[in-house]
Amino acid sequence: MRNYDYTSIEKKWQENWEKNQTFKVSEDSPNPKYYILVEFPYPSGQGLHIGHPRPYTAMDILARKRRLQGYNVLYPIGWDAFGLPTENFAIKNKIHPAKVTADNVATFTRQAKAIGFSFDWSREVNTTDPDYYKWTQWIFLQLFKKGLAYKSEMAVNWCTDCKVVLANEEVVDGSCERCHSAVVRKVKSQWMLKITEYAQRLIDDLEGVDYPARVKASQINWIGRSTGAEVDFATTSGDVLKVYTTRPDTLFGATYMVISPEHPYIEKWSGGLKNLDEVRAYQESAAKKSDFERSEIAKEKSGVKLNGVSAVNPVNGEQIPIFISDYVLMSYGTGAIMAVPGHDTRDWEFAQTFGLPVVEVVAGGNIQEAAFTDCETGTMVNSGFLDGLSVEDAKIKITEWLAEKKLGTPKVNFKLRDWVFSRQRYWGEPIPMVYCEKCGWVPIPESELPLKLPEVESYMPTDTGESPLAALEDFVNCTCPKCGGSAKRETDTMPQWAGSSWYFLRYCDPFNNKELISEERLNYWTEEGAIVNWYNGGMEHTTLHLLYSRFWYKFLYDIGVVKTCEPYAKRTSHGMILGEDGQKMSKSRGNVINPDDIIREYGADGLRLYEMFVGDFEKAAPWSTSGIRGCKRFLDRVWGLQEFIVKNEGDGNEYSPGLRSAFHKVVKKVTHDIETLKFNTAIAALMSLSNEIYAAKSINHAELSAFLILLNPFAPHISEEIFESAGLGILNKQSWPKYDEDLCKDEQVEIVVQVNGKVRAKAVVSSGCDKSQMLETAKIALGDSLNGKTIVKEITVPDKLVNIVVKG
RNA sequence: GCCGCUGUGGUGGAAUUGGCAGACACAAGGGACUUAAAAUCCCUCGCUGGAAACAGUGUAACGGUUCAAGUCCGUUCAGCGGCACCA
Numbered sequence: 001m002r003n004y005d006y007t008s009i010e011k012k013w014q015e016n017w018e019k020n021q022t023f024k025v026s027e028d029s030p031n032p033k034y035y036i037l038v039e040f041p042y043p044s045g046q047g048l049h050i051g052h053p054r055p056y057t058a059m060d061i062l063a064r065k066r067r068l069q070g071y072n073v074l075y076p077i078g079w080d081a082f083g084l085p086t087e088n089f090a091i092k093n094k095i096h097p098a099k100v101t102a103d104n105v106a107t108f109t110r111q112a113k114a115i116g117f118s119f120d121w122s123r124e125v126n127t128t129d130p131d132y133y134k135w136t137q138w139i140f141l142q143l144f145k146k147g148l149a150y151k152s153e154m155a156v157n158w159c160t161d162c163k164v165v166l167a168n169e170e171v172v173d174g175s176c177e178r179c180h181s182a183v184v185r186k187v188k189s190q191w192m193l194k195i196t197e198y199a200q201r202l203i204d205d206l207e208g209v210d211y212p213a214r215v216k217a218s219q220i221n222w223i224g225r226s227t228g229a230e231v232d233f234a235t236t237s238g239d240v241l242k243v244y245t246t247r248p249d250t251l252f253g254a255t256y257m258v259i260s261p262e263h264p265y266i267e268k269w270s271g272g273l274k275n276l277d278e279v280r281a282y283q284e285s286a287a288k289k290s291d292f293e294r295s296e297i298a299k300e301k302s303g304v305k306l307n308g309v310s311a312v313n314p315v316n317g318e319q320i321p322i323f324i325s326d327y328v329l330m331s332y333g334t335g336a337i338m339a340v341p342g343h344d345t346r347d348w349e350f351a352q353t354f355g356l357p358v359v360e361v362v363a364g365g366n367i368q369e370a371a372f373t374d375c376e377t378g379t380m381v382n383s384g385f386l387d388g389l390s391v392e393d394a395k396i397k398i399t400e401w402l403a404e405k406k407l408g409t410p411k412v413n414f415k416l417r418d419w420v421f422s423r424q425r426y427w428g429e430p431i432p433m434v435y436c437e438k439c440g441w442v443p444i445p446e447s448e449l450p451l452k453l454p455e456v457e458s459y460m461p462t463d464t465g466e467s468p469l470a471a472l473e474d475f476v477n478c479t480c481p482k483c484g485g486s487a488k489r490e491t492d493t494m495p496q497w498a499g500s501s502w503y504f505l506r507y508c509d510p511f512n513n514k515e516l517i518s519e520e521r522l523n524y525w526t527e528e529g530a531i532v533n534w535y536n537g538g539m540e541h542t543t544l545h546l547l548y549s550r551f552w553y554k555f556l557y558d559i560g561v562v563k564t565c566e567p568y569a570k571r572t573s574h575g576m577i578l579g580e581d582g583q584k585m586s587k588s589r590g591n592v593i594n595p596d597d598i599i600r601e602y603g604a605d606g607l608r609l610y611e612m613f614v615g616d617f618e619k620a621a622p623w624s625t626s627g628i629r630g631c632k633r634f635l636d637r638v639w640g641l642q643e644f645i646v647k648n649e650g651d652g653n654e655y656s657p658g659l660r661s662a663f664h665k666v667v668k669k670v671t672h673d674i675e676t677l678k679f680n681t682a683i684a685a686l687m688s689l690s691n692e693i694y695a696a697k698s699i700n701h702a703e704l705s706a707f708l709i710l711l712n713p714f715a716p717h718i719s720e721e722i723f724e725s726a727g728l729g730i731l732n733k734q735s736w737p738k739y740d741e742d743l744c745k746d747e748q749v750e751i752v753v754q755v756n757g758k759v760r761a762k763a764v765v766s767s768g769c770d771k772s773q774m775l776e777t778a779k780i781a782l783g784d785s786l787n788g789k790t791i792v793k794e795i796t797v798p799d800k801l802v803n804i805v806v807k808g
Numbered sequence: 809g810c811c812g813c814u815g816u817g818g819u820g821g822a823a824u825u826g827g828c829a830g831a832c833a834c835a836a837g838g839g840a841c842u843u844a845a846a847a848u849c850c851c852u853c854g855c856u857g858g859a860a861a862c863a864g865u866g867u868a869a870c871g872g873u874u875c876a877a878g879u880c881c882g883u884u885c886a887g888c889g890g891c892a893c894c895a
């Protein structure tokens with residue numbers, strides 16, 4: 001027997017697959033389709049991270065299994081290649097970002113191929129390819145035409161280090177998701193996408209898809225739906241101050257109002273304000289604060305009373321003061337609130353600070369001590385016609401009352417904000433819009449797509465908040481497509497999330513330059529309410545890419561480009577691979593593992609097997625060098641199985657009697673475990689089976705074939721090699737082994753014999769025997785230990801256990 | 809604060825969903841082979857007592873349901889993730 005020379009074996013099979021285009025998929029197959037998707041990587045300069053192979057191997061296992069099960073499998077890959085790190089690297093090293101991208105893609109490709117992923121490389125897409133981003137731009141134009149893309153002057157999140165605007169989703173704990181630098185507010189004119197228009201559907205349609213509960217919960221949480229009412233408060237200035245509240249039932253307890261420091265009424269009222277200087281000073285200090293400072297919870301409530309204007313509580317006619325305070329956000333609801341200090345914690349704190357009256361309108365707590373916010377148990381008091389009602393009933397009654405008096409309407413609100421879609425950087429898709437003094441914002445004609453990124457001298461971001469493209473006069477100056485007059489191009493580019501919001505569609509028809517995707521291809525790949533059957537990706541994208549791409553897909557559905565309203569039928573999420581020290585891998589911690597080193601030392605199959613064996617796929621797992629050694633040891637033993645190969649007796653297709661049930665059981669286990677992402681237990685079952693074969697010192701062709709096919713998705717190279725050298729043919733042309741439920745059972749089974757729930761003996765019975773036989777055997781096994789005791793109860797579980805309950 | 813999740817040996821983790829807790833590995837210890845080491849193979853391996861058979865005990869803590877609880881229910885503690893001055 002040859003040595004297990006994994007390096008040359010892996011190379012041999014990778015070349016074989018490439019030459020034979022083994023994993024190339026076409027639409028003319030008679031087999032049922034199955035579309036498996038992994039998140040395409042951002043090709044960074046560091047090369048493939050040791051964490052990448054975890055999800056990619058998992059879905060590769062599924063893809064290989066599905067092919068062996070007779071499906072026409074699409075398992076594609078591509079590159080999400082626009083982005084800041086590439087641009088920054090290009091600036092630092094004075095290389096064009098396109099060149100940096102090409103180099104990085106080459107490295108990633110080499111590494112991915114070396115791990116033996118069964119991607120269909122012929123469908124590779126790259127978001128920075130003009131033939132690709134032509135369609136990203138096209139989608140933007142459709143959004144604009146439907147009024148879902150608009151330019152707006154607004155306070156945005158500005159990363160001081162990246163010098164770029166961030167979407168809300170990209171701000172984590174007040175700092176930049178990517179570089180962790182401080183994020184400040186900056187007023188800028190930005191392209192926005194109306195994702196809020198889809199908020200309700202993004203919640204509702206989660207019902208029909210198979211996502212992990214935590215993913216659904218996160219998205220619902222992020223969208224943040226609440227129900228309540230908008231209520232109009234008249235002011236002494238003769239205006240109507242509209243507020244949003246989830247607790248209209250507490251209206252009688254509203255003793256003051258608060259508006260955001262950015263509220264437009266402040267300008268309107270400025271003439272009549274006696275303390276305008278104080279108000280202005282507060283507005284300024286609020287504007288200076290970063291989002292993080294402003295949202296710090298522990299801090300004291302601050303604010304300024306507006307002297308010279310007050311409001312009237314519509315239910316009881318009482319005059320109440322109006323304050324400005326930064327605890328009221330302009331971006332949520334109406335930017336103004338009615339304050340009910342008795343029943344809202346923030347209002348209570350504010351009232352304490354400013355010595356404002358606290359009125360109890362829901363009995364059940366102690367409002368001297370703290371706000372009583374419970375909606376379940378309280379009873380309405382001090383509330384006129386609401387007195388005596390439960391909170392729930394009071395909400396209904398007051399809402400009806402408000403509607404009748406035309407003072408308020410029921411209202412649903414969302415925390416979700418529109419998506420800030422402009423980035424002031426070079427390396428992104430140009431936004432295909434021009435600004436004309438006469439016509440305003442005008443889309444460029446679709447025939448001019450793609451609007452290519454021009455070559456520039458300097459990619460340096462600017463502190464002024466302008467894109468580097470703004471310095472290019474040839475690019476900026478253009479003619480208005482509508483009136484032919486002179487106009488200027490938009491110089492901001494799209495965020496990285498743009499290209500990834502629809503890439504899975506392009507895989508179905510990657511070279512179509514007439515349409516985003518052809519009708520024919522779309523029909524072929526769409527089924528059962530979605531296009532992608534199974535999408536695996538990181539939890540960190542739950543409220544970013546996953547939400548964005550659902551939004552775009554719904555939009556494409558609305559304009560008739562796709563056939564279903566959800567893109568992904570099933571979503572799963574993998575855990576991270578941590579460093580050996582249990583910390584996140586990072587250069588600064590010095591705990592980074594390089595996949596190239598691992599492949600050299602343990603082989604691609606060893607790496608794949610280890611990453612699948614390391615633990616629960618959905619949980620984070622620390623890297624372990626001795627752990628991968630164990631997996632390599634198993635592969636060595638698999639190689640060693642070749643010593644025990646014997647010719648089958650009989651017709652040559654049968655498992656040997658001694659291993660028959662073991663094989664059926666393992667086929668069943670591996671078949672099911674892959675579907676539920678329990679790769680670790682599937683591998684454990686294969687290890688056990690291998691140990692049994694070692695004990696038997698014999699494996700016939702039927703057994704070897706089944707064993708190798710089961711192992712193949714996990715360790716494709718070694719399994720193909722042994723399969724071939726045993727004269728069994730080409731493994732990837734075989735079909736997935738079947739199991740027989742009846743043959744999974746052993747003829748004799750060991751049962752546990754308990755007395756009063758404690759194990760007292762073991763016994764062997766024939767499988768499936770009846771209750772009386774089990775009891776009889778159990779009593780023999782117990783011997784005379786039951787003497788003198790009264791049997792109270794006898795419990796039997798078929799093929800498992802007998803429990804005899806005794807007294808005395 | 810709200811929402812979601814998790815807690816099992818020295819370690820990663822199993823346990824057909826209520827039926828022998830610790831599968832499969834890793835680490836450790838002992839042995840075989842070797843001049844030696846590596847590799848490989850064999851044995852031991854939750855804790856307590858015992859030479860052993862075995863007995864007791866044990867799944868974060870306490871309580872409950874049940875013939876039977878890691879699994880179900882209640883309370884508490886600890887940790888992780890998401891949201892968060894969102895009215």
